Amino acid sequence: MFVRLILGGVVILGVVYICVTLYSRSVRREKLEDLWDKEPVEGTTREAYIADGMAQYESGLRKKLILLVFVIPPLVVGTIIYFIN
Numbered sequence: 001m002f003v004r005l006i007l008g009g010v011v012i013l014g015v016v017y018i019c020v021t022l023y024s025r026s027v028r029r030e031k032l033e034d035l036w037d038k039e040p041v042e043g044t045t046r047e048a049y050i051a052d053g054m055a056q057y058e059s060g061l062r063k064k065l066i067l068l069v070f071v072i073p074p075l076v077v078g079t080i081i082y083f084i085n
Contacts (some may be wrong), residue, residue, distance in 0.1 A: 033046075
């Protein structure tokens with residue numbers, strides 16, 4: 001029973017991680033598109049500008065912080081269980 005609970009939690013956290021990652025990428029892409037629309041950068045195309053910005057996002061801190069979805073909920077649940085018992 002405990003193993004099923006852990007596997008269910010991992011699956012749920014995986015789905016949450018995928019949703020948050022897709023949302024975050026979408027928001028970043030929108031911001032890059034808005035920046036390009038306001039002030040186009042000469043010497044580059046819109047697609048190249050967005051691709052470069054997304055490459056920076058992929059190696060940035062924000063993408064790594066999203067991995068905390070797998071760390072924080074189990075810590076909170078474990079802490080609650082510890083203090084209740």
